[in-house]
Amino acid sequence: MALLAALRGPFARLGRATVFNLAGVLLQLLPLLLLVEPWLFFPDPRAVPEVQLTVCGPLLLVIYVTGALTAVQRRRFAALAGVDIPLLPAERRRPTLRGAMNWLRSGGTWRQVSYHLLLGPLVSCGTVVTVVLWAWGAFAGTALVWMWGVPPEQWPKFLRTSTEAVYIDASGLAALLLAVWLTFVVVRLDTRAALALLGPSRAEQLTRRVEDLTESRAAAVDAADAERRRIERDLHDGAQQRLVSLAVNLGIARATLTDLPDEARQVIDQAHREAKEAIDELNNLVRGLHPAVLDDRGLDAALSGIAARGPLPVRLRVDVPRRLAPTVEAVAYFTVSEALANITKHAPGASRADVTVEIHDGTLRVAVADDGPGGADPAHGSGLAGLARRAASVDGALTISSPAGGPTVISVELPCAVSP
Numbered sequence: 001m002a003l004l005a006a007l008r009g010p011f012a013r014l015g016r017a018t019v020f021n022l023a024g025v026l027l028q029l030l031p032l033l034l035l036v037e038p039w040l041f042f043p044d045p046r047a048v049p050e051v052q053l054t055v056c057g058p059l060l061l062v063i064y065v066t067g068a069l070t071a072v073q074r075r076r077f078a079a080l081a082g083v084d085i086p087l088l089p090a091e092r093r094r095p096t097l098r099g100a101m102n103w104l105r106s107g108g109t110w111r112q113v114s115y116h117l118l119l120g121p122l123v124s125c126g127t128v129v130t131v132v133l134w135a136w137g138a139f140a141g142t143a144l145v146w147m148w149g150v151p152p153e154q155w156p157k158f159l160r161t162s163t164e165a166v167y168i169d170a171s172g173l174a175a176l177l178l179a180v181w182l183t184f185v186v187v188r189l190d191t192r193a194a195l196a197l198l199g200p201s202r203a204e205q206l207t208r209r210v211e212d213l214t215e216s217r218a219a220a221v222d223a224a225d226a227e228r229r230r231i232e233r234d235l236h237d238g239a240q241q242r243l244v245s246l247a248v249n250l251g252i253a254r255a256t257l258t259d260l261p262d263e264a265r266q267v268i269d270q271a272h273r274e275a276k277e278a279i280d281e282l283n284n285l286v287r288g289l290h291p292a293v294l295d296d297r298g299l300d301a302a303l304s305g306i307a308a309r310g311p312l313p314v315r316l317r318v319d320v321p322r323r324l325a326p327t328v329e330a331v332a333y334f335t336v337s338e339a340l341a342n343i344t345k346h347a348p349g350a351s352r353a354d355v356t357v358e359i360h361d362g363t364l365r366v367a368v369a370d371d372g373p374g375g376a377d378p379a380h381g382s383g384l385a386g387l388a389r390r391a392a393s394v395d396g397a398l399t400i401s402s403p404a405g406g407p408t409v410i411s412v413e414l415p416c417a418v419s420p
Contacts, residue, residue, distance in 0.1 A: 014180060017187045020080040021127040024190065027072060028120035031062045035117075063113060070112050070198050083191055085199040086208075088112075108200060115197035123193065126186040133179035140172025214395075240282050247275040291333065299329050303336055303355065310340050312353050312370075319358040328414050331394055332357060332366050338387055339368035339410050347372030347408065364414040369407055376402035376410075387412070 077083040088108040200208065250272040254265070294302040300318040307314035323329075336355055343350050350372030357366050376384065388398040391412050402408040 014183065016080060017183050018130075020076070021130065021183060021186050021190075023076055023080060024073075024120075025124045025127050027069065027076065028116075028124035031069070031116045032121050034061055034065075035059070062117065063109075066109065066112050066116060069116050073194060073198060077191070077194055081187065081191060083195070085194055086205070088200055088204070108204065111197040111201070115193060119193045119197065123186060123190045126182065126189070130179050130182045130186060133175045133182065137172045137174075137176035137179055140168045141176055142169075142172070240279065243275055243279045243282060247272060247279060250275055294329060294333055295326070298323055299332060299357065302329075302333050303357065306333075306337050306340060307355065310353070311344055312340075312350060314340065314353045314355060316355045317357070320364070321359070324364060324416060327394055328364060328416065331390055331396065331414060332364060332412070334390060335366055335387055335398075335410075335412050336368060342376075342384070343368075343370045343372065343408075346376070349373045349406075359416055362416050364416045366412040366414070367409060369409040371407050373404075374402045374406035374408050375404050376400060376408050384410075 074085045077085055250268055254268050254272055257265075257268070260268075291302050291305070293305060299320055303316055303318060307316045324332075336357075340353060340355075343353055347370055350370040352371060354369045355367070357364070359365070384398075384400060387410070391398045391414065394414055396412055396414040399411045400408070401411075
């Protein structure tokens with residue numbers, strides 16, 4: 001059984017390759033037949049309409065049916081060779097008049113036309129040669145066999161002796177071996193030509209890959225932002241409410257249970273203070289994940305809250321007339337929050353900060369400036385590098401100007417997508 005399976009594999013591959021080549025002959029010769037057919041009716045065109053009909057008409061017809069021929073070829077490659085030929089970028093769009101014009105101007109369209117008019121017919125010629133070799137190999141390779149069953153007077157003129165039959169048998173076996181080799185060669189050539197001409201080019205594939213990566217990255221960013229929102233809601237509605245209830249109960253116990261020993265009252269007082277500190281820490285954590293005010297009232301109100309809580313005077317100017325995409329608003333919010341925190345920690349001489357948020361030419365521009373000593377360097381800290389990565393997650397860009405002696409200006413430009 002193992003020997004039969006080992007022998008069946010090559011023959012199965014040869015059979016699939018042969019069927020693949022034979023199925024492509026009619027498709028690959030059809031464009032040439034369309035070009036030749038008018039000459040059967042006008043073998044000697046002289047008038048201008050006859051010339052146009054015999055030359056331009058068939059060519060336009062081939063261009064018109066190029067899309068259908070390419071679709072059928074894709075199905076042939078997928079079903080018989082297991083090769084997936086991607087669609088061209090112009091074919092992915094809806095079939096509108098403008099899309100048809102873009103399809104005609106596309107270089108991929110003319111690559112498809114060149115396959116159907118040039119390389120396809122050449123490959124089909126290889127298939128025809130293969131069929132001839134198979135036929136001759138089947139006839140000549142069995143010369144000795146059918147000589148025994150055919151009367152000598154019916155033998156071909158070129159075959160009169162057994163020695164000649166041996167030579168013909170050898171040529172037939174050689175033709176069979178050549179036919180096997182040529183069958184697979186035709187499959188490889190046809191596959192390479194189809195992938196290069198019927199599908200997108202290398203540049204188009206890279207462009208499509210970049211688009212796919214951009215979409216997947218945007219989806220990942222949105223998913224991470226949605227997860228932060230979920231965690232913020234769970235903490236706010238769950239753990240935070242429990243801590244508030246605990247602090248309230250401890251406060252009631254401290255106020256009402258006046259006859260307790262001093263040691264017990266000290267324990268209640270300490271637990272009450274720790275509960276309130278835990279609530280404050282949890283509030284800061286929730287705001288760090290995703291502030292609820294950003295969803296409820298927008299970027300202006302959320303940034304106003306940051307400016308009011310900061311230890312430095314902050315002059316805030318927000319000129320954003322409409323709501324933006326949630327991800328862009330979140331990046332802008334956390335950029336300002338982190339930049340103000342960096343001023344507090346790393347610019348001890350700063351006395352104030354200026355925050356400007358505005359939309360200009362379809363871009364959200366965020367600028368945070370301080371009058372500190374300057375010298376900020378992204379290479380010597382993770383805070384500024386984190387801001388750059390956060391901005392890059394939505395195709396934004398961050399620039400830093402911080403000469404020695406100040407001032408320091410952190411600018412972020414974000415693509416301004418409107419919230420649905």
